[in-house]
Amino acid sequence: MSAASYDDGLTARELYRFFRAGEEETLALRGVSLRVARGETVAVVGPSGSGKSTLLSCLAGLDEPSGGDVHVDGVRISHRPETERARLRARHIGVLLQTRNLLPHLSARDNVRLAQGAVRGRPAASAEALLEQVGVWERRHALPRQLSGGELARAGLAVALANSPSVLLADEPTGELDGGTEQLVLQMLRDRAQDGCAVLIVTHSAEAVRIADRVIALDDGRATETAEASAGMSGPNVREIRHVSG
Numbered sequence: 741m742s743a744a745s746y747d748d749g750l751t752a753r754e755l756y757r758f759f760r761a762g763e764e765e766t767l768a769l770r771g772v773s774l775r776v777a778r779g780e781t782v783a784v785v786g787p788s789g790s791g792k793s794t795l796l797s798c799l800a801g802l803d804e805p806s807g808g809d810v811h812v813d814g815v816r817i818s819h820r821p822e823t824e825r826a827r828l829r830a831r832h833i834g835v836l837l838q839t840r841n842l843l844p845h846l847s848a849r850d851n852v853r854l855a856q857g858a859v860r861g862r863p864a865a866s867a868e869a870l871l872e873q874v875g876v877w878e879r880r881h882a883l884p885r886q887l888s889g890g891e892l893a894r895a896g897l898a899v900a901l902a903n904s905p906s907v908l909l910a911d912e913p914t915g916e917l918d919g920g921t922e923q924l925v926l927q928m929l930r931d932r933a934q935d936g937c938a939v940l941i942v943t944h945s946a947e948a949v950r951i952a953d954r955v956i957a958l959d960d961g962r963a964t965e966t967a968e969a970s971a972g973m974s975g976p977n978v979r980e981i982r983h984v985s986g
């Protein structure tokens with residue numbers, strides 16, 4: 741991989757993540773390399789326990805890989821103190837987690853404002869505009885527990901987009917959504933990519949795979965080319981499933 745490829749988007753090289761819990765040792769990532777350019781949507785698929793969430797956490801700087809490195813827009817985010825990773829994440833990355841990344845004691849609007857850095861004086865109007873974009877403006881004063889699953893997913897997306905990220909990482913963004921809401925969330929992710937964001941979606945959803953430009957299949961901590969990854973999941977936008985592991 742040439743140095744030039746670090747310039748923008750997301751680059752991970754030879755990621756390893758080792759866990760030890762008591763006697764038990766797990767190598768959750770075994771040399772995963774990938775690249776998501778700005779403007780691209782990449783789906784990561786794989787069976788339960790294959791390392792998808794671990795990979796996303798390492799890419800987001802929420803977790804530290806045991807080996808390898810992660811660059812975002814040419815800046816290394818891995819192997820730095822947690823506070824620095826958080827600062828870089830706030831500047832470059834939007835993260836949509838299965839837990840929907842909303843603080844429980846803040847309204848939907850205040851969650852977005854917090855992610856925008858409202859403390860540094862950004863106008864509240866843009867938080868409202870973002871909530872309007874994702875279709876939950878009417879629910880802006882509601883707490884997360886007062887939102888339906890679909891509303892929560894959309895508010896979570898507004899939070900993930902609040903810092904205008906150049907890299908957007910989403911863990912099962914359409915997990916429990918009805919078909920209509922799933923389409924809306926996927927369309928928004930796709931639109932972001934078209935606006936120049938590098939979008940990576942960890943997913944079990946055939947629909948999410950269908951909208952992806954590329955699909956990366958994880959199996960037992962390795963990114964591999966597998967026929968199973970595309971079984972019943974191929975679509976017009978799935979142009980390749982390629983080997984990305986070292």
Ligand SMILES: Nc1ncnc2c1ncn2[C@@H]1O[C@H](COP(=O)(O)OP(=O)(O)OP(=O)(O)O)[C@@H](O)[C@H]1O
Nearest residue numbers: 759760761766768787788789790791792793794795
């Ligand atoms: N904090 C941890 N401590 C110990 N082992 C862990 C930890 N986090 C993940 N693992 C292990 O690492 C492996 C990969 O887990 P991970 O959650 O990344 O898989 P996944 O593909 O996201 O699974 P799922 O689709 O079920 O969410 C699993 O064997 C899991 O038990």
